[in-house]
Every structure is written in C-alpha cells, then in structure tokens.
Amino acid sequence: MVVKVYGPAYASPKRVLVCLIEKEVEFETVPVDLLKGEHKDPEYLKLQPFGTVPVTQDGDYTLYESRAIMRYYAEKYKSQGTDLLGKTVEERGLVENWLEVEAQSYNPPMFTLTVQIMLSSKLGLPRDENLIKESEEKLGKVLDIYEERLSKSKYLAGNFFSLADLSHLPFTQYLVDHMGKEYMIKSRKHVSAWWDDISSRPSWQKVLQLYAAPFKN
Amino acid sequence: MVVKVYGPAYATPKRVLVCLIEKEVEFETVPVDLLKGEHKDPEYLKLQPFGTVPVTQDGDYILYESRAILRYYAEKYKSQGTDLLGKTVEERGLVENWLEVEAQSYHPPIYTLTVQILFSSKLGFPRDENLIKESEEKLAKVLDIYEERLSKSKYLGGDFFSLADLSHLPFTQYLVDQMGKEYMIRSRKHVSAWWDDISSRPSWQKVLQLYAAPFKN
Numbered sequence: 001m002v003v004k005v006y007g008p009a010y011a012s013p014k015r016v017l018v019c020l021i022e023k024e025v026e027f028e029t030v031p032v033d034l035l036k037g038e039h040k041d042p043e044y045l046k047l048q049p050f051g052t053v054p055v056t057q058d059g060d061y062t063l064y065e066s067r068a069i070m071r072y073y074a075e076k077y078k079s080q081g082t083d084l085l086g087k088t089v090e091e092r093g094l095v096e097n098w099l100e101v102e103a104q105s106y107n108p109p110m111f112t113l114t115v116q117i118m119l120s121s122k123l124g125l126p127r128d129e130n131l132i133k134e135s136e137e138k139l140g141k142v143l144d145i146y147e148e149r150l151s152k153s154k155y156l157a158g159n160f161f162s163l164a165d166l167s168h169l170p171f172t173q174y175l176v177d178h179m180g181k182e183y184m185i186k187s188r189k190h191v192s193a194w195w196d197d198i199s200s201r202p203s204w205q206k207v208l209q210l211y212a213a214p215f216k217n
Numbered sequence: 218m219v220v221k222v223y224g225p226a227y228a229t230p231k232r233v234l235v236c237l238i239e240k241e242v243e244f245e246t247v248p249v250d251l252l253k254g255e256h257k258d259p260e261y262l263k264l265q266p267f268g269t270v271p272v273t274q275d276g277d278y279i280l281y282e283s284r285a286i287l288r289y290y291a292e293k294y295k296s297q298g299t300d301l302l303g304k305t306v307e308e309r310g311l312v313e314n315w316l317e318v319e320a321q322s323y324h325p326p327i328y329t330l331t332v333q334i335l336f337s338s339k340l341g342f343p344r345d346e347n348l349i350k351e352s353e354e355k356l357a358k359v360l361d362i363y364e365e366r367l368s369k370s371k372y373l374g375g376d377f378f379s380l381a382d383l384s385h386l387p388f389t390q391y392l393v394d395q396m397g398k399e400y401m402i403r404s405r406k407h408v409s410a411w412w413d414d415i416s417s418r419p420s421w422q423k424v425l426q427l428y429a430a431p432f433k434n
Contacts, residue, residue, distance in 0.1 A: 061307060063311070068313035068316070071309075072309070072310035075309065076306045093280050096289060097285040100284055101282060142267075
C-alpha cells in the first residue's frame with residue numbers, strides 16, 4: 001500500500017513530496033482544491049480536523065503537519081535514500097534546532113507575504129501594504145542571521161543537507177518566482193549559494209515539474 | 218559537566234526544565250532578565266542569535282528553540298526516566314503530529330494573549346482588546362478540536378504522556394492562573410481532565426516551585 005499525500009498543488013504538502021522523493025518512498029497524491037473550500041468538507045475534516053493541507057494516509061496510519069510527516073518518514077526510512085536527520089543524536093539535535101527556526105521565525109513572515117501578495121485578490125481581500133512591509137523587514141532580519149550561519153556552515157544544521165534546509169524549499173520558491181523578491185536571497189552571498197544548491201536538487205526539480213503552483217506569475 | 222539552561226523564569230524555558238526532570242537529567246540554570254534586555258546583549262546573541270530564551274549549553278554543544286531541545290534530550294536519554302517519544306516510530310510520528318499542532322495552532326494565540334494580558338504594561342504599550350478577543354476565539358477553536366481528540370485518547374499522542382502534552386504546560390499554566398481564563402479549560406470536560414492530569418505531575422509541580430513566573434497575578 002502506497003502512502004497518499006493530500007493537496008500536492010500547495011506549498012506545505014510539497015515539503016512532504018520532496019522528502020519522500022529524497023527517501024525513495026513511493027507515493028500517490030490526492031488533489032484538494034482550497035479555493036473551492038474542499039479542505040473544509042466534513043470528509044476532509046475527519047482526516048485533518050484543523051482543515052489544512054497536507055495530511056498523509058499510509059494504510060490506517062494518518063498523520064498531519066508537514067514537519068511531523070517529514071520527521072516520521074525521514075526516521076522510518078533512515079537506512080535508504082538521503083539521510084536527512086544526521087548521523088548522531090547531536091547532529092539530529094542541530095537539525096531540530098534549525099527546523100524549529102524555520103517553523104518559528106522564517107515561516108511566519110514568509111506565510112504572511114504569501115497570503116498578502118499571492119492570495120489576497122483570490123480571497124477577495126485588499127492587500128495590507130503595512131503588513132507586507134513589516135513582514136519583509138522581519139524576514140530580512142532572519143535572512144541576515146542565516147547569512148551569518150551559512151558563512152560558517154555549508155547547510156543550516158552542519159555540513160550535510162537535512163530536513164532543516166528542505167523545509168524552506170516551497171515558500172522560498174514562491175518568494176523568488178511569484179513574489180518578485182529574489183533580491184532578498186541574491187543580495188546575501190551565502191544564502192544565495194545555499195539557495196542555488198538546495199533548489200537545484202533533482203528531488204525539488206521533480207516536485208516543481210509534477211505539481212504546478214495553483215496560480216500564474 | 219551539567220547542562221545549563223538559560224532563562225528559567227520564563228515560560229518557554231520551562232518546557233526544557235520539566236523535560237529534563239522527567240528524563241532524570243541534572244541541570245543548572247542561568248538567569249536572563251528579559252525586561253532589562255539581557256537577551257539582546259552581544260554575549261547572549263553569540264549563543265542565541267535570535268535573542269530569545271531558552272538556549273542550552275552542554276559542554277561545547279549549544280542548542281536553542283525549546284522544542285528542539287526537548288526532542289534532543291528525550292532521544293538522547295530515551296532509556297532513562299519517562300519515555301516521552303513513544304515506543305515505535307509510528308508512536309513517535311503521532312507525538313510529532315501533536316507537538317507540531319501545539320507549535321503551529323495552540324501556541325500563536327496563547328502567546329499573543331500572554332504578551333497582551335501579562336506583559337503589555339511592563340513593555341509600555343496599551344492592551345489591544347480586539348486582538349485579545351480574536352486570540353481567545355482562535356484558541357477556543359483549537360481547544361474544541363482537543364476536546365474531541367481527548368474524548369478518544371487519554372493523551373494527545375495516544376495512551377501515553379509525551380512531549381506533545383508536556384509542551385503545553387507553561388503557557389496553559391499562565392492561562393489558568395495569571396490570565397484568569399481557567400474557564401476555557403474547565404468548560405471542556407476532557408481537556409479539563411487532561412489538564413489536571415498533566416499539570417499535577419511531580420515534575421511540573423517542581424518547576425513551579427523552583428522557578429517563579431516574573432510577575433504577580
């Protein structure tokens with residue numbers, strides 16, 4: 001039985017897809033149309049009561065929250081594909097440190113920019129230019145800390161690609177492609193090199209080919 | 218060499234303290250006075266560049282983000298004290314699912330309530346009553362989902378106490394004690410029983426005795 005991943009068109013589920021490809025784990029996808037409100041259907045809420053994507057179904061085993069799903073598959077399939085958790089418990093600790101940084105410091109302003117710049121017109125809301133400006137400033141400060149870290153470390157957790165780097169792929173791709181803010185990455189030498197490295201991985205390129213973002217530039 | 222935990226007076230570091238007690242790991246604490254801005258001192262920023270608490274120093278090994286620190290110590294000391302990660306990789310997956318729920322859905326509104334209700338006067342800005350009302354509504358919706366979950370499962374991750382439950386202790390204690398919103402817990406039968414269970418654990422009671430919150434009711 002092959003794991004099913006719900007909502008592949010969207011950013012958060014793409015964390016799971018790129019992780020499964022890195023771990024050489026077969027999967028199927030199930031489309032969920034957020035603009036039609038399919039994530040609020042009673043059937044969907046039985047799987048994921050918070051009404052967000054992704055959720056995964058692996059036989060009877062259901063999991064949600066993209067970073068939880070990544071951790072589970074990275075651990076379950078530790079002995080195949082890319083090792084995304086490090087070799088020692090100390091290396092894993094550093095992966096967890098930087099994955100939490102992504103979740104707590106990078107993602108919030110990035111998510112706000114995504115909603116405001118890319119979704120507000122579709123959702124019938126006016127753009128809040130103050131909020132956009134504030135979020136860009138917050139994200140800029142986080143990227144300055146990344147620049148310092150990546151001047152000393154090839155990847156966020158150490159000298160190996162891990163879940164901590166991978167987790168940044170989907171929303172950062174939106175930043176550089178659809179939000180017109182590539183300068184935030186390119187103006188920072190080490191962040192820029194890191195972005196080129198992680199976004200050119202075959203696993204990520206495959207996700208971008210197979211599952212288009214649900215909007216044009 | 219004993220692990221040092223910075224900032225024990227505050228809520229987020231208390232996640233780490235209760236975890237270390239559950240895992241029977243000795244520790245020392247180092248005070249950090251946030252109101253005096255000690256978290257923005259250059260010496261502190263060398264340890265934790267985002268300028269937040271906690272950070273831990275275990276010999277040369279430095280970690281930050283409370284939930285990363287929890288995961289590291291729970292895994293490193295898996296064979297002693299309380300097992301906070303479950304026995305199988307599937308049980309750990311469910312722990313990760315609910316720890317991510319705490320981080321992504323429970324924490325943001327409860328943190329906003331904490332800043333607005335408990336810290337606004339100390340930080341010199343007026344309470345935003347609209348924001349308080351919105352945050353309480355968001356938190357209530359999350360608690361409704363918890364009520365449903367806990368009607369089927371003794372703890373969030375399953376039939377065992379885990380990091381997922383533990384992570385809720387510090388800010389929920391603020392909610393019921395200092396914020397005067399105990400009704401949010403008490404009005405939900407299964408959430409109420411769960412709260413009584415987890416907050417009465419000797420490890421949590423010890424943290425509350427040893428490290429007072431930095432304000433009176």
